[in-house]
Amino acid sequence: MSTTSNRPADHPDHQTGPVIPGPARRSWRYRLAARLAPSLAAADTVIAEVISDLRTAEERARRWQQHAESFAQDAADRASERDGTYRERAQLLAWLTALHPASAVITPAHDGEGTEILYLVAGGWQLSWHISAQDADLFRHVTVVDVTDRRAQWDGHGTAEKYQRIRQHVRLLALEGDVDRMLLDATAARASLPEADPPCARCKGSAIDPEDSFPGDIFSDFPEPPALEPCRACQFPAVSEADRA
Numbered sequence: 516m517s518t519t520s521n522r523p524a525d526h527p528d529h530q531t532g533p534v535i536p537g538p539a540r541r542s543w544r545y546r547l548a549a550r551l552a553p554s555l556a557a558a559d560t561v562i563a564e565v566i567s568d569l570r571t572a573e574e575r576a577r578r579w580q581q582h583a584e585s586f587a588q589d590a591a592d593r594a595s596e597r598d599g600t601y602r603e604r605a606q607l608l609a610w611l612t613a614l615h616p617a618s619a620v621i622t623p624a625h626d627g628e629g630t631e632i633l634y635l636v637a638g639g640w641q642l643s644w645h646i647s648a649q650d651a652d653l654f655r656h657v658t659v660v661d662v663t664d665r666r667a668q669w670d671g672h673g674t675a676e677k678y679q680r681i682r683q684h685v686r687l688l689a690l691e692g693d694v695d696r697m698l699l700d701a702t703a704a705r706a707s708l709p710e711a712d713p714p715c716a717r718c719k720g721s722a723i724d725p726e727d728s729f730p731g732d733i734f735s736d737f738p739e740p741p742a743l744e745p746c747r748a749c750q751f752p753a754v755s756e757a758d759r760a
C-alpha cells in the first residue's frame with residue numbers, strides 16, 4: 516500500500532483550486548529573498564559599476580568626438596588656407612606672365628586633372644610652374660602651345676634651382692635700378708652746371724690769332740722764334756668790332 520493513497524483528501528498537495536499563499540509559503544519566499552539578498556546586492560554593485568563604466572566610456576567617446584570634429588575643422592581650415600595660398604601664387608604668376616609676355620607660354624600637363632605647365636624666361640633663365648585647373652582662368656592672356664613647342668621644353672631645372680634663378684634675376688634688376696638712378700643723378704648734376712662758352716671760331720679757343728701770329732721756324736738755318744699775337748676775335752673784341760665797322 517502506498518502512503519500517498521493514505522493521505523487525506525484535503526491535504527494541500529491534492530487541492531485543485533487556486534493556491535492561497537499561507538503564512539508558511541510567505542515565509543518560504545522571504546527566506547529565499549533573504550538568502551538571495553546578498554547576491555542581489557552584489558549584482559547591484561556590479562550593475563552600478565557597469566553603468567559607471569558605460570558613463571565613463573560615453574564621456575570618453577564624446578571627448579573623442581569633439582577631438583575628431585576639431586581635427587576635421589583644423590584640416591578643413593588648413594585645406595582652405597592652402598587653396599588660398601595657391602590662388603595667391605597663381606595671381607602673382609599671372610602678373611609675372613603679363614610682364615614677360617614674349618616668353619610666357621602655357622601647355623597641358625596631360626595628368627588627367629587639367630593641370631597646365633607655365634613656362635617663362637627671365638634674365639635668360641627658364642622658369643616653370645604647375646598651374647591647377649582651378650587657377651587656369653587667371654592665365655587666359657598667356658599663349659597656349661603644344662607640348663612639342665620649343666618654348667615648352669623643360670631644361671631640367673628643379674624647384675631650388677628655379678628660386679635661385681629668380682633671386683639672381685631680382686639682384687640683377689635691383690642693380691639695374693641702381694645704375695639707372697646713378698645715370699639719372701649724373702645727368703641731373705650735369706644739367707645743373709652753367710653752360711660753358713662755346714670756343715672762339717677764329718682761334719678755336721687757343722686765344723692765339725691764327726693770321727697775325729708767326730709760329731716760328733726753329734729748324735731753318737736761320738731760326739726765328741715764334742711771334743704769337745692775341746686772337747683778334749676773342750682777346751680784343753672791342754678792337755675787332757671797330758675793325759669790322
Ligand SMILES: [Zn+2]
Pocket residue numbers: 715716717718719720721722723746747748749750
Ligand atoms: Zn679767338
